[in-house]
Amino acid sequence: xxQTIETQATVRPxxxxxxxxxxxxxxLPRLRVQALALTRNRADADDLVQAAVTSALAAKDSxxxxxxxxxxxxxxxxxxxxxxxxxxxxxxxxxxxxxSAFARPGAQEDSLVMRELRGHLSRLPAEQRTALVMxxxxxxxxxxxxxxxxxxxxxxxxxxxxxxxTLQRWLTGEERGVEAPKVAASSRKSASxxxxxxxxxxxxxxxxxxxxxx
Amino acid sequence: MGNGRGQAAxxxxxxxxxxxxxxxxxxxxxxxxxxxxxxxxxxxxRSQG
Numbered sequence: 001x002x003q004t005i006e007t008q009a010t011v012r013p014x015x016x017x018x019x020x021x022x023x024x025x026x027x028l029p030r031l032r033v034q035a036l037a038l039t040r041n042r043a044d045a046d047d048l049v050q051a052a053v054t055s056a057l058a059a060k061d062s063x064x065x066x067x068x069x070x071x072x073x074x075x076x077x078x079x080x081x082x083x084x085x086x087x088x089x090x091x092x093x094x095x096x097x098x099x100s101a102f103a104r105p106g107a108q109e110d111s112l113v114m115r116e117l118r119g120h121l122s123r124l125p126a127e128q129r130t131a132l133v134m135x136x137x138x139x140x141x142x143x144x145x146x147x148x149x150x151x152x153x154x155x156x157x158x159x160x161x162x163x164x165x166t167l168q169r170w171l172t173g174e175e176r177g178v179e180a181p182k183v184a185a186s187s188r189k190s191a192s193x194x195x196x197x198x199x200x201x202x203x204x205x206x207x208x209x210x211x212x213x214x
Numbered sequence: 215m216g217n218g219r220g221q222a223a224x225x226x227x228x229x230x231x232x233x234x235x236x237x238x239x240x241x242x243x244x245x246x247x248x249x250x251x252x253x254x255x256x257x258x259x260r261s262q263g
Contacts, residue, residue, distance in 0.1 A: 033240050037250050046249065053252060057254040057259045101237055136233050137240045168228050176226070184244045 020060050024053065030138060031073055037133040038081045038100040040122045048084065052077040076150040081126070113171075121169045124163055131159035154198045 002192045004192050031052065035045035055064075055076050063072055105157035122131060131149065140148070145156040 021256050021263075024256055025248070025253065028252065029244050032248075033243050036243055040244075045243075050252060050255070053255060057256070060259075114235060114238065117232075117240065121236075133239065133240060134237060136236050137244075153262075164229060164232065167232060172228065174228075 014128075019065075020063065024073070027070055027073050028053075030070065032076060033133060033137060034074055034130060035077060035081075036102070037130040038078070038126050044084075046079065048081055051080045051084075055080060068144075068147050071148040071150075073145070075150060075166060078130075078149070116171060117167070123170075124166060128159045128163040128166070131156055132163035135160050150167055 028049070033050045035052070036042065039045045039048055052073065052195055056073060059076070063069070100150065104117040124132070127149065131145050134145045135142070142153050142156045142160070144154045145160075149156060149159075151159075154184060168174055168176055
């Protein structure tokens, strides 16, 4: 099994506007993974990437050549996601985690433990889930995650730690042996019941929107 | 939580298991072809620009 998948967009070479479309195409595989991490659903992820690409093309003059294109693209993706979550909250109950969360169309049935992992992953707050995927699947450093998520490096580390900690507790019933008092306290509070966890997830997703939607 | 280069290396057996599980869930998406519609959208914009 591969351990780390990196694309050219992971590195940050200086480039001109002429490279914009090339960079966009290069970034797409990574962006699709990030969209799936955010939406938990393949169809929604495809729609989100398409919307983000449309926004990026419309706003390409606002991209500063030589800066981190992957981070710029992720911020657009995230802002579109936040807008979609807000819009959906007006018409649907996003408190419910879809049973098809992270399901692969046409894929063979997962093992029981993989099904459990998919279910629990989908209940994490979107920002923790996405930070975890960026680090664990895409091999991004905490600095790169922080740049993409527009947060401090310490916050990025904390999100990944909390995600691992919560998944470990839900899956094994074991607490991690690493000190993180604030993390443990807030996670315990939010995980008091499955219903409370789902509510917390929805609130967290809606609460992601400190950035202005593109 | 990571090494000196800011890489978030897994530390425990659970982390390693989680890493394998997440790769299993997401690697297919990373590898599958980009939808033609998306590539057309980008190409269209490039040729207009």
